Amino acid sequence: VSTGAATAETLIAGVLAGETRAIAKAISLAETGFDASEAAMAALHPHTGKAHIVGITGVPGSGKSTLVRALTQEFRKAGQRVGIVAVDPSSPYSGGAILGDRVRMADLANDPGVFIRSLATRGALGGLARAAMDAVDVLDAAGFDVVLVETVGVGQDEVDIARAAHTVVVVSAPGLGDGVQAIKAGVLEIADIHAVSKADRPGAGRTASELRAMLELSPAGRAHDGWTVPVLETSAETGTGIDHLAATVGAHLRHLKDSGAFARRRQTILEARVLKTAEDLARTRIERSGVLPDVLARVAAGDLDPRAAAQVLLRGLSDDPG
Numbered sequence: 001v002s003t004g005a006a007t008a009e010t011l012i013a014g015v016l017a018g019e020t021r022a023i024a025k026a027i028s029l030a031e032t033g034f035d036a037s038e039a040a041m042a043a044l045h046p047h048t049g050k051a052h053i054v055g056i057t058g059v060p061g062s063g064k065s066t067l068v069r070a071l072t073q074e075f076r077k078a079g080q081r082v083g084i085v086a087v088d089p090s091s092p093y094s095g096g097a098i099l100g101d102r103v104r105m106a107d108l109a110n111d112p113g114v115f116i117r118s119l120a121t122r123g124a125l126g127g128l129a130r131a132a133m134d135a136v137d138v139l140d141a142a143g144f145d146v147v148l149v150e151t152v153g154v155g156q157d158e159v160d161i162a163r164a165a166h167t168v169v170v171v172s173a174p175g176l177g178d179g180v181q182a183i184k185a186g187v188l189e190i191a192d193i194h195a196v197s198k199a200d201r202p203g204a205g206r207t208a209s210e211l212r213a214m215l216e217l218s219p220a221g222r223a224h225d226g227w228t229v230p231v232l233e234t235s236a237e238t239g240t241g242i243d244h245l246a247a248t249v250g251a252h253l254r255h256l257k258d259s260g261a262f263a264r265r266r267q268t269i270l271e272a273r274v275l276k277t278a279e280d281l282a283r284t285r286i287e288r289s290g291v292l293p294d295v296l297a298r299v300a301a302g303d304l305d306p307r308a309a310a311q312v313l314l315r316g317l318s319d320d321p322g
Protein backbone atom coordinates (compact mmCIF):
# COMPACT_ATOMS: atom_id res chain seq x y z
CA VAL A 1 0.00 0.00 0.00
CA SER A 2 1.21 3.48 -0.81
CA THR A 3 0.51 4.66 2.73
CA GLY A 4 3.23 2.35 4.04
CA ALA A 5 2.93 -0.60 6.39
CA ALA A 6 3.39 1.39 9.60
CA THR A 7 0.70 3.91 8.65
CA ALA A 8 -1.65 1.10 7.63
CA GLU A 9 -1.18 -0.59 11.01
CA THR A 10 -1.85 2.67 12.82
CA LEU A 11 -5.00 3.11 10.76
CA ILE A 12 -6.32 -0.38 11.59
CA ALA A 13 -5.51 0.05 15.28
CA GLY A 14 -7.30 3.40 15.24
CA VAL A 15 -10.43 1.94 13.65
CA LEU A 16 -10.49 -0.96 16.11
CA ALA A 17 -10.16 1.55 18.96
CA GLY A 18 -13.13 3.44 17.54
CA GLU A 19 -11.18 6.62 16.78
CA THR A 20 -13.21 8.97 14.62
CA ARG A 21 -10.35 10.16 12.42
CA ALA A 22 -9.15 6.64 11.66
CA ILE A 23 -12.72 5.56 10.84
CA ALA A 24 -13.17 8.50 8.49
CA LYS A 25 -9.84 7.79 6.81
CA ALA A 26 -10.63 4.09 6.34
CA ILE A 27 -14.01 4.90 4.79
CA SER A 28 -12.33 7.42 2.47
CA LEU A 29 -9.96 4.67 1.35
CA ALA A 30 -12.92 2.37 0.72
CA GLU A 31 -14.53 5.11 -1.32
CA THR A 32 -11.38 5.60 -3.39
CA GLY A 33 -11.48 2.06 -4.73
CA PHE A 34 -10.24 -1.47 -4.54
CA ASP A 35 -6.51 -0.90 -4.69
CA ALA A 36 -6.31 1.83 -2.10
CA SER A 37 -8.38 -0.06 0.44
CA GLU A 38 -7.56 -3.70 -0.21
CA ALA A 39 -5.04 -4.17 2.62
CA ALA A 40 -7.04 -2.20 5.17
CA MET A 41 -10.28 -4.02 4.38
CA ALA A 42 -8.58 -7.41 4.59
CA ALA A 43 -7.17 -6.51 8.01
CA LEU A 44 -10.52 -5.23 9.27
CA HIS A 45 -12.73 -8.04 8.03
CA PRO A 46 -11.87 -10.53 10.80
CA HIS A 47 -13.14 -7.91 13.29
CA THR A 48 -16.57 -7.62 11.69
CA GLY A 49 -19.75 -9.56 12.35
CA LYS A 50 -20.87 -8.02 15.63
CA ALA A 51 -22.93 -5.05 14.47
CA HIS A 52 -26.63 -5.19 13.67
CA ILE A 53 -26.79 -3.91 10.10
CA VAL A 54 -30.07 -2.22 9.27
CA GLY A 55 -30.92 -1.09 5.73
CA ILE A 56 -33.33 1.80 5.37
CA THR A 57 -34.65 2.15 1.86
CA GLY A 58 -37.56 3.68 -0.04
CA VAL A 59 -38.30 6.10 -2.85
CA PRO A 60 -36.77 9.61 -2.82
CA GLY A 61 -38.35 11.88 -0.25
CA SER A 62 -40.12 9.10 1.66
CA GLY A 63 -38.53 10.22 4.91
CA LYS A 64 -35.55 7.87 5.21
CA SER A 65 -33.06 10.38 6.59
CA THR A 66 -35.57 11.73 9.05
CA LEU A 67 -36.32 8.21 10.23
CA VAL A 68 -32.62 7.35 10.48
CA ARG A 69 -32.16 10.35 12.73
CA ALA A 70 -35.17 9.47 14.91
CA LEU A 71 -34.12 5.81 15.16
CA THR A 72 -30.59 6.83 16.07
CA GLN A 73 -31.90 8.89 18.96
CA GLU A 74 -33.93 5.88 20.10
CA PHE A 75 -30.92 3.52 19.95
CA ARG A 76 -28.78 6.10 21.75
CA LYS A 77 -31.32 6.22 24.59
CA ALA A 78 -30.75 2.49 24.95
CA GLY A 79 -27.01 3.15 25.16
CA GLN A 80 -26.15 1.70 21.75
CA ARG A 81 -23.49 3.26 19.53
CA VAL A 82 -24.75 3.97 16.05
CA GLY A 83 -22.89 4.21 12.74
CA ILE A 84 -24.69 5.69 9.75
CA VAL A 85 -23.85 5.26 6.09
CA ALA A 86 -25.98 7.43 3.81
CA VAL A 87 -25.60 6.34 0.23
CA ASP A 88 -26.26 9.17 -2.14
CA PRO A 89 -26.33 7.94 -5.70
CA SER A 90 -25.57 11.40 -7.10
CA SER A 91 -28.65 11.02 -9.22
CA PRO A 92 -30.75 13.94 -10.42
CA TYR A 93 -33.34 12.88 -7.81
CA SER A 94 -31.22 13.80 -4.88
CA GLY A 95 -28.91 16.61 -5.88
CA GLY A 96 -28.30 18.55 -2.72
CA ALA A 97 -29.46 15.70 -0.51
CA ILE A 98 -26.08 15.47 1.16
CA LEU A 99 -26.20 19.04 2.30
CA GLY A 100 -29.79 18.62 3.43
CA ASP A 101 -28.92 15.44 5.31
CA ARG A 102 -25.97 17.15 6.97
CA VAL A 103 -28.15 19.95 8.21
CA ARG A 104 -30.77 17.57 9.53
CA MET A 105 -28.17 15.27 11.03
CA ALA A 106 -26.21 18.11 12.60
CA ASP A 107 -27.41 17.48 16.16
CA LEU A 108 -26.27 13.86 15.95
CA ALA A 109 -22.87 14.83 14.62
CA ASN A 110 -21.84 16.17 18.04
CA ASP A 111 -22.59 12.88 19.76
CA PRO A 112 -19.40 10.77 20.12
CA GLY A 113 -21.58 7.65 20.09
CA VAL A 114 -22.67 8.40 16.54
CA PHE A 115 -20.66 8.38 13.33
CA ILE A 116 -22.25 9.64 10.10
CA ARG A 117 -20.85 9.35 6.64
CA SER A 118 -22.36 10.10 3.24
CA LEU A 119 -21.01 8.18 0.27
CA ALA A 120 -21.34 9.47 -3.25
CA THR A 121 -19.18 7.29 -5.38
CA ARG A 122 -21.18 6.57 -8.50
CA GLY A 123 -18.67 5.60 -11.16
CA ALA A 124 -15.84 5.07 -8.68
CA LEU A 125 -13.63 2.10 -9.26
CA GLY A 126 -15.17 -1.05 -7.87
CA GLY A 127 -18.66 0.37 -7.59
CA LEU A 128 -20.97 2.01 -5.14
CA ALA A 129 -22.21 -1.20 -3.54
CA ARG A 130 -18.69 -2.36 -2.75
CA ALA A 131 -17.76 1.00 -1.24
CA ALA A 132 -20.91 1.04 0.89
CA MET A 133 -20.43 -2.50 2.18
CA ASP A 134 -16.77 -1.77 2.97
CA ALA A 135 -17.87 1.34 4.86
CA VAL A 136 -20.29 -0.81 6.86
CA ASP A 137 -17.41 -3.20 7.63
CA VAL A 138 -15.31 -0.30 8.92
CA LEU A 139 -18.10 0.79 11.29
CA ASP A 140 -18.75 -2.79 12.36
CA ALA A 141 -15.05 -3.33 13.13
CA ALA A 142 -14.99 0.00 14.96
CA GLY A 143 -17.49 -1.44 17.43
CA PHE A 144 -20.73 0.33 16.56
CA ASP A 145 -23.64 -1.75 17.87
CA VAL A 146 -25.99 -0.74 15.09
CA VAL A 147 -25.08 0.36 11.57
CA LEU A 148 -27.87 2.11 9.69
CA VAL A 149 -27.51 2.23 5.93
CA GLU A 150 -29.74 4.70 4.12
CA THR A 151 -30.11 4.13 0.41
CA VAL A 152 -32.69 5.13 -2.16
CA GLY A 153 -34.58 2.00 -3.23
CA VAL A 154 -34.19 2.76 -6.89
CA GLY A 155 -31.47 1.16 -9.02
CA GLN A 156 -29.70 -2.16 -8.73
CA ASP A 157 -26.72 -1.01 -6.66
CA GLU A 158 -28.95 0.72 -4.15
CA VAL A 159 -31.25 -2.29 -3.78
CA ASP A 160 -28.21 -4.57 -3.41
CA ILE A 161 -26.90 -2.34 -0.64
CA ALA A 162 -30.21 -2.44 1.23
CA ARG A 163 -30.47 -6.17 0.78
CA ALA A 164 -27.04 -6.70 2.36
CA ALA A 165 -28.48 -5.86 5.79
CA HIS A 166 -29.70 -8.15 8.55
CA THR A 167 -32.87 -6.12 8.83
CA VAL A 168 -34.38 -4.20 5.92
CA VAL A 169 -36.80 -1.37 6.62
CA VAL A 170 -38.71 -0.13 3.56
CA VAL A 171 -40.07 3.38 4.01
CA SER A 172 -43.22 4.61 2.27
CA ALA A 173 -45.03 7.89 2.78
CA PRO A 174 -48.38 9.41 1.94
CA GLY A 175 -48.52 12.12 -0.68
CA LEU A 176 -45.92 10.68 -3.04
CA GLY A 177 -48.42 9.69 -5.69
CA ASP A 178 -50.77 6.77 -5.92
CA GLY A 179 -49.84 3.16 -5.65
CA VAL A 180 -47.59 1.29 -3.32
CA GLN A 181 -44.16 2.89 -3.63
CA ALA A 182 -42.35 -0.27 -2.54
CA ILE A 183 -43.74 -2.00 -5.60
CA LYS A 184 -42.75 0.80 -7.92
CA ALA A 185 -39.25 0.68 -6.52
CA GLY A 186 -39.20 -3.13 -6.69
CA VAL A 187 -38.41 -3.50 -3.01
CA LEU A 188 -41.70 -4.87 -1.61
CA GLU A 189 -40.31 -8.34 -0.99
CA ILE A 190 -37.00 -7.36 0.57
CA ALA A 191 -38.69 -5.63 3.52
CA ASP A 192 -38.49 -7.19 6.97
CA ILE A 193 -40.38 -4.19 8.28
CA HIS A 194 -42.50 -1.66 6.41
CA ALA A 195 -42.53 1.83 7.86
CA VAL A 196 -45.17 4.25 6.65
CA SER A 197 -43.64 7.58 7.60
CA LYS A 198 -45.27 11.00 7.97
CA ALA A 199 -48.16 9.41 9.88
CA ASP A 200 -49.06 12.93 11.00
CA ARG A 201 -50.12 13.68 7.43
CA PRO A 202 -53.46 12.84 5.87
CA GLY A 203 -53.42 9.66 3.81
CA ALA A 204 -50.90 7.76 5.94
CA GLY A 205 -53.58 5.31 7.07
CA ARG A 206 -54.57 4.68 3.47
CA THR A 207 -50.96 4.14 2.39
CA ALA A 208 -50.60 1.60 5.20
CA SER A 209 -53.84 -0.17 4.19
CA GLU A 210 -52.71 -0.36 0.56
CA LEU A 211 -49.43 -1.81 1.66
CA ARG A 212 -51.12 -4.43 3.85
CA ALA A 213 -53.43 -5.34 0.96
CA MET A 214 -50.45 -5.76 -1.37
CA LEU A 215 -48.65 -7.94 1.18
CA GLU A 216 -51.71 -10.18 1.38
CA LEU A 217 -51.17 -10.89 -2.31
CA SER A 218 -47.45 -11.50 -1.96
CA PRO A 219 -46.48 -14.65 -0.05
CA ALA A 220 -42.78 -13.70 -0.21
CA GLY A 221 -43.46 -10.15 0.92
CA ARG A 222 -45.85 -11.12 3.72
CA ALA A 223 -43.46 -13.34 5.65
CA HIS A 224 -39.97 -14.76 5.38
CA ASP A 225 -37.53 -16.53 7.68
CA GLY A 226 -40.56 -17.39 9.82
CA TRP A 227 -41.13 -13.68 10.47
CA THR A 228 -44.37 -11.92 9.64
CA VAL A 229 -43.54 -8.57 8.06
CA PRO A 230 -45.23 -5.78 10.03
CA VAL A 231 -46.50 -2.49 8.60
CA LEU A 232 -45.79 0.26 11.13
CA GLU A 233 -46.83 3.88 11.00
CA THR A 234 -44.31 6.43 12.19
CA SER A 235 -44.06 10.17 12.45
CA ALA A 236 -40.78 11.88 13.07
CA GLU A 237 -42.79 15.07 13.45
CA THR A 238 -44.80 13.91 16.49
CA GLY A 239 -42.57 10.98 17.52
CA THR A 240 -45.44 8.52 17.05
CA GLY A 241 -44.33 4.94 16.47
CA ILE A 242 -40.60 5.62 16.52
CA ASP A 243 -39.97 3.68 19.75
CA HIS A 244 -42.10 0.83 18.41
CA LEU A 245 -40.12 0.78 15.15
CA ALA A 246 -36.81 0.72 17.05
CA ALA A 247 -38.09 -2.13 19.24
CA THR A 248 -39.29 -4.05 16.17
CA VAL A 249 -35.88 -3.66 14.51
CA GLY A 250 -34.35 -5.21 17.63
CA ALA A 251 -37.02 -7.92 17.76
CA HIS A 252 -36.28 -8.87 14.15
CA LEU A 253 -32.60 -9.46 14.96
CA ARG A 254 -33.54 -11.58 17.99
CA HIS A 255 -35.95 -13.54 15.82
CA LEU A 256 -33.22 -14.24 13.24
CA LYS A 257 -30.85 -15.39 15.97
CA ASP A 258 -33.38 -17.50 17.89
CA SER A 259 -34.72 -19.20 14.77
CA GLY A 260 -31.34 -19.98 13.25
CA ALA A 261 -32.15 -17.84 10.22
CA PHE A 262 -29.33 -15.45 11.07
CA ALA A 263 -26.58 -17.77 9.83
CA ARG A 264 -28.49 -18.39 6.60
CA ARG A 265 -28.98 -14.67 6.08
CA ARG A 266 -25.32 -13.96 6.70
CA GLN A 267 -24.43 -16.65 4.17
CA THR A 268 -26.73 -15.15 1.53
CA ILE A 269 -25.29 -11.68 2.12
CA LEU A 270 -21.70 -12.96 1.87
CA GLU A 271 -22.46 -14.89 -1.29
CA ALA A 272 -24.01 -11.87 -3.01
CA ARG A 273 -21.15 -9.69 -1.86
CA VAL A 274 -18.39 -12.03 -3.06
CA LEU A 275 -20.05 -12.52 -6.46
CA LYS A 276 -20.62 -8.80 -6.85
CA THR A 277 -17.01 -8.07 -5.94
CA ALA A 278 -15.76 -10.68 -8.41
CA GLU A 279 -17.90 -9.06 -11.09
CA ASP A 280 -16.59 -5.58 -10.34
CA LEU A 281 -13.02 -6.83 -10.16
CA ALA A 282 -13.35 -8.60 -13.50
CA ARG A 283 -14.76 -5.49 -15.15
CA THR A 284 -12.02 -3.31 -13.67
CA ARG A 285 -9.28 -5.66 -14.86
CA ILE A 286 -10.76 -5.90 -18.32
CA GLU A 287 -10.91 -2.13 -18.58
CA ARG A 288 -7.34 -1.81 -17.37
CA SER A 289 -5.93 -4.53 -19.58
CA GLY A 290 -6.36 -2.32 -22.63
CA VAL A 291 -7.43 -5.22 -24.87
CA LEU A 292 -11.08 -4.18 -24.94
CA PRO A 293 -10.90 -1.83 -27.98
CA ASP A 294 -9.20 -4.52 -30.04
CA VAL A 295 -11.67 -7.22 -29.05
CA LEU A 296 -14.60 -4.90 -29.76
CA ALA A 297 -13.13 -4.06 -33.16
CA ARG A 298 -12.98 -7.75 -33.96
CA VAL A 299 -16.63 -8.14 -32.98
CA ALA A 300 -17.57 -5.17 -35.15
CA ALA A 301 -15.62 -6.64 -38.06
CA GLY A 302 -17.46 -9.94 -37.65
CA ASP A 303 -14.33 -11.92 -36.66
CA LEU A 304 -15.72 -12.68 -33.18
CA ASP A 305 -19.25 -13.10 -31.90
CA PRO A 306 -20.07 -11.36 -28.59
CA ARG A 307 -19.92 -14.53 -26.54
CA ALA A 308 -16.55 -15.58 -27.97
CA ALA A 309 -15.33 -12.03 -27.33
CA ALA A 310 -16.39 -12.26 -23.70
CA GLN A 311 -14.52 -15.54 -23.38
CA VAL A 312 -11.38 -13.95 -24.78
CA LEU A 313 -11.69 -11.24 -22.11
CA LEU A 314 -12.29 -13.74 -19.30
CA ARG A 315 -9.36 -15.92 -20.36
CA GLY A 316 -7.17 -12.82 -20.19
CA LEU A 317 -8.15 -12.36 -16.54
CA SER A 318 -6.56 -15.51 -15.17
CA ASP A 319 -3.15 -14.27 -16.39
CA ASP A 320 -3.55 -11.01 -14.51
CA PRO A 321 -1.67 -11.13 -11.21
CA GLY A 322 -3.19 -7.85 -9.85
Ligand SMILES: Nc1nc2c(ncn2[C@@H]2O[C@H](COP(=O)(O)OP(=O)(O)OP(=O)(O)O)[C@@H](O)[C@H]2O)c(=O)[nH]1
Binds near residue numbers: 061093097198
Ligand atom coordinates in the same frame (compact mmCIF):
# COMPACT_ATOMS: atom_id res chain seq x y z
N1 LIG B 1 -44.84 15.84 8.27
C1 LIG B 1 -43.80 15.05 8.23
N2 LIG B 1 -42.81 15.27 7.35
C2 LIG B 1 -41.77 14.44 7.31
C3 LIG B 1 -41.67 13.32 8.18
N3 LIG B 1 -40.52 12.67 7.91
C4 LIG B 1 -39.93 13.35 6.91
N4 LIG B 1 -40.68 14.42 6.54
C5 LIG B 1 -40.35 15.40 5.49
O1 LIG B 1 -40.26 14.77 4.24
C6 LIG B 1 -39.20 15.33 3.46
C7 LIG B 1 -38.25 14.24 3.02
O2 LIG B 1 -37.65 13.69 4.18
P1 LIG B 1 -36.23 12.96 4.13
O3 LIG B 1 -36.01 12.36 5.46
O4 LIG B 1 -35.19 13.88 3.61
O5 LIG B 1 -36.52 11.86 3.04
P2 LIG B 1 -35.49 10.90 2.34
O6 LIG B 1 -36.22 9.67 2.03
O7 LIG B 1 -34.26 10.75 3.16
O8 LIG B 1 -35.13 11.69 1.01
P3 LIG B 1 -33.94 11.38 -0.03
O9 LIG B 1 -32.71 11.03 0.78
O10 LIG B 1 -33.77 12.67 -0.79
O11 LIG B 1 -34.41 10.25 -0.90
C8 LIG B 1 -38.54 16.39 4.33
O12 LIG B 1 -39.05 17.63 3.97
C9 LIG B 1 -38.97 16.00 5.72
O13 LIG B 1 -39.02 17.09 6.59
C10 LIG B 1 -42.73 13.11 9.13
O14 LIG B 1 -42.74 12.18 9.93
N5 LIG B 1 -43.76 14.00 9.11
Ligand SMILES: [Mg+2]
Binds near residue numbers: 064066097101150
Ligand atom coordinates in the same frame (compact mmCIF):
# COMPACT_ATOMS: atom_id res chain seq x y z
MG1 LIG C 1 -32.22 11.05 2.68
